[in-house]
Structures are given as C-alpha cells and as structure tokens.
Amino acid sequence: MTIRITWARAAAAILALALAGLLFAWSGVFNIAASSGHWKITDWFLHWTMRNSVRTHAAFTAPDDPKAKEGLVSAAGLFKASCTSCHGAPGVRPLPVMQAATPPAPNLSINAREWTDKQIFWILKHGVKYTGMPGWAAKDRDDEVRRMVAFVRLLPEMTPATYRSLTEVPGVTEAKIATCAGCHGADGRGRGQPDMPVLGGQSPAYLRAALEAYATGKRQSAVMANAAATLTPEDMTRLADHFAAMPGIGGVKPSGSTEAAKIDREGLPKVQLPACASCHAPGKPYPVLAGQRASYIAQRLRNWRGDATVVDARKSQSTMPVIARRIPEDMIDPLAQYFAGR
Numbered sequence: 232m233t234i235r236i237t238w239a240r241a242a243a244a245i246l247a248l249a250l251a252g253l254l255f256a257w258s259g260v261f262n263i264a265a266s267s268g269h270w271k272i273t274d275w276f277l278h279w280t281m282r283n284s285v286r287t288h289a290a291f292t293a294p295d296d297p298k299a300k301e302g303l304v305s306a307a308g309l310f311k312a313s314c315t316s317c318h319g320a321p322g323v324r325p326l327p328v329m330q331a332a333t334p335p336a337p338n339l340s341i342n343a344r345e346w347t348d349k350q351i352f353w354i355l356k357h358g359v360k361y362t363g364m365p366g367w368a369a370k371d372r373d374d375e376v377r378r379m380v381a382f383v384r385l386l387p388e389m390t391p392a393t394y395r396s397l398t399e400v401p402g403v404t405e406a407k408i409a410t411c412a413g414c415h416g417a418d419g420r421g422r423g424q425p426d427m428p429v430l431g432g433q434s435p436a437y438l439r440a441a442l443e444a445y446a447t448g449k450r451q452s453a454v455m456a457n458a459a460a461t462l463t464p465e466d467m468t469r470l471a472d473h474f475a476a477m478p479g480i481g482g483v484k485p486s487g488s489t490e491a492a493k494i495d496r497e498g499l500p501k502v503q504l505p506a507c508a509s510c511h512a513p514g515k516p517y518p519v520l521a522g523q524r525a526s527y528i529a530q531r532l533r534n535w536r537g538d539a540t541v542v543d544a545r546k547s548q549s550t551m552p553v554i555a556r557r558i559p560e561d562m563i564d565p566l567a568q569y570f571a572g573r
C-alpha cells in the first residue's frame with residue numbers, strides 16, 4: 232500500500248502537530264523554571280539565532296558612525312545605575328539574584344570583544360527578546376546610545392580605578408546629591424563633558440520643571456529619566472534649588488559672530504524666526520542661555536530639529552522645536568558659541 236501525499240493530508244499533519252504542541256504547552260509538562268537552565272543544545276541554538284538576528288539587523292539599520300568620540304561620563308553613570316545589577320562592572324560584581332536568570336547576563340569585559348560597534352549599537356537600542364536585556368529607555372536618542380557604545384567598547388581594558396573616576400566625584404557626602412554630582416560635578420558645571428548642561432546659576436523653576444519632564448517622559452533622555460525616576464516632588468525642588476544656587480551660568484556676556492548676535496536680538500523675519508532675546512532674557516521664565524556650554528546648546532537645538540527625531544516635540548507644548556527648525560543649519564554652531572560667550 233502506498234500513501235499518497237496530498238495537500239489535504241499535509242495540512243492535516245501540520246494541524247495535528249500544532250495541536251500536539253498546544254497540548255504539550257497546555258499540559259504544563261514543559262519546564263520553564265529559570266533554575267533548570269537550558270540544555271546545551273538549546274543554549275547554543277538560542278545564541279546562534281540571536282547572533283544571526285543581530286548581524287542582519289545591525290547591518291541594515293545601525294548608523295555608520297555608531298560610536299561617539301566623547302562624553303563617557305554620562306554613559307558610565309547610566310551604566311552604574313541601570314546595567315551593573317545584571318552585568319557587573321570593573322571592580323563590581325553583578326547581583327547574584329540577576330545571575331540566577333536564564334540566560335544570565337554576560338560579563339561585558341569579555342563579551343564586548345565579540346561584537347562590532349554597529350552590532351553593540353543595535354543591541355543597546357533594541358534589547359534582546361526573551362533574555363531580560365532591555366532596549367534603550369528613550370525615543371530618538373541615538374546620541375545617548377552612541378555614547379554607551381563607546382563606553383561598552385572600553386570595558387575590556389577598563390580598570391576599577393578608571394571606572395570609579397568616571398562615576399564618582401570626591402567631596403559630596405549626601406547620597407542623593409552625590410548621585411547627581413557623579414555626572415554634573417560637585418559644582419554643577421558638568422565635569423567638562425560636552426553633553427552636560429551647566430546647572431549652576433540656571434533658573435531653579437526651570438531646573439525643577441526639567442526634572443519633572445524627564446521623570447514623566449515628556450523630555451526624552453534615558454540618562455536623566457533614570458536619574459529622575461525615583462525623586463519625590465520634594466527632592467526635585469530641593470535638588471533644583473541646590474544646583475541653581477551655585478555659581479556657573481551668569482555674569483557671562485554673549486559674544487562672537489555678529490550674525491548670531493543679530494538673530495539673538497532681532498531674529499530672522501524672512502523665515503519667521505523670532506528673536507531669542509524676546510524669551511531668553513533675564514527676569515523671564517525661560518532657561519538662561521548666556522554662559523551655557525556651547526556643545527550642549529547645539530545638541531539640544533539639533534535634537535529638536537531632526538527630521539525623524541522629534542525629541543520631546545511630540546508630547547510637549549514647547550515652541551522650541553518649531554523655532555529650532557527655522558534656524559539655518561550653518562547658524563547652529565555660531566549661535567551656540569555666541570551664547571556660551573566664546
């Protein structure tokens with residue numbers, strides 16, 4: 232007797248298999264206990280699948296410059312606050328409870344070598360399904376992801392002393408302030424980091440509002456969302472006041488390009504760009520720009536402008552995204568340097 236394979240029989244066989252699978256899942260016999268680990272073959276298969284997926288997706292979607300050249304402090308600080316519990320860090324062990332997961336998070340001092348920059352970028356931005364590895368916690372902040380790629384890249388060679396110097400500053404005793412100071416510096420000047428705003432001398436109400444906006448996701452930043460997430464309303468007010476009261480911004484007179492000065496005072500009527508000074512002037516409820524770090528000003532303006540990237544324009548009612556898009560691209564850096572007073 233010969234069995235002829237017909238479409239109907241093939242379909243019935245597939246259906247039977249699917250039903251058997253469903254029955255198996257329903258029976259509860261499959262052991263999903265993390266404590267039982269994976270079989271070697273499952274482990275190999277999952278990792279092989281993950282590597283292939285990362286390779287393919289990274290090749291097509293990761294940017295060609297996936298790694299930032301400067302700004303390690305904010306990446307190190309975020310790593311300390313949100314990655315070490317699983318991965319550990321130079322001189323810091325991962326939490327045992329996290330290492331009891333299946334799969335346990337790899338030691339990046341070893342594993343970072345296995346991946347290209349583009350692949351690390353892709354993993355950090357999107358995370359890895361079924362493993363606990365989370366995706367980036369803010370939308371449209373590839374600049375933050377790129378800084379983390381640079382940091383992860385350095386982990387294999389990083390000493391515990393270097394790691395500590397990136398994440399801690401001496402001389403701050405109060406725990407909450409020390410966390411902020413790890414990135415912003417004990418003096419609120421941002422440790423010379425290009426992505427870090429000067430907080431000292433800024434309007435306290437503005438700093439308070441910024442913390443709230445980070446915590447609620449109205450302003451997108453994985454770095455600051457994490458720092459602001461656990462603050463109470465009282466903490467926010469106190470920390471804003473603490474940093475605003477320091478010297479920093481203030482006493483700086485904008486100077487530099489005459490074209491930038493003109494945009495500040497008069498705007499560009501032909502493209503309906505309003506004068507910056509109509510809002511950003513002493514005594515008004517807007518952030519102070521004079522004396523702010525040039526690289527930070529330029530970064531914020533560019534984040535607001537991006538085509539696909541609509542950082543905090545989507546949710547906030549702020550007028551700045553519209554204004555930023557009207558500034559001619561070749562005036563961004565001159566304006567930023569002008570406000571910084573250089």
Ligand code: HEC
Binds near residue numbers: 314334335343359362
């Ligand atoms: C809840 C635990 C957990 C947290 C938190 C976590 N990770 Fe992971 N991470 C993992 C696991 C598990 C993997 C392994 C995924 C795999 O190989 O399939 C992983 C993989 C990675 C990889 C790829 C390395 C490799 O060989 O798989 C990098 C890079 C990485 N994580 C960086 C980070 C960074 C940076 C952070 C913080 C922003 C972070 N992780 C937070 C669990 C975590």
Ligand code: HEC
Binds near residue numbers: 309427433438451454
């Ligand atoms: C891991 C590093 C890091 C830590 C820790 C950190 N910050 Fe920040 N902070 C940054 C970076 C980077 C930015 C710029 C973010 C952006 O691009 O929006 C920023 C922005 C801010 C701003 C907005 C300033 C402006 O001009 O708009 C405020 C306010 C602020 N931080 C306060 C704090 C306070 C208070 C703490 C402590 C609870 C803290 N930060 C902890 C890195 C950090």
Ligand code: HEC
Binds near residue numbers: 507509523547551
């Ligand atoms: C209509 C009022 C208005 C005008 C005009 C205006 N701004 Fe703003 N600007 C704001 C407001 C409001 C914020 C705070 C936005 C927020 O936090 O979401 C801001 C924030 C900024 C910031 C971020 C400051 C920080 O500490 O993070 C920069 C940079 C900036 N403006 C640059 C400019 C420049 C350059 C011009 C002129 C071309 C300009 N602004 C004109 C209202 C204005």
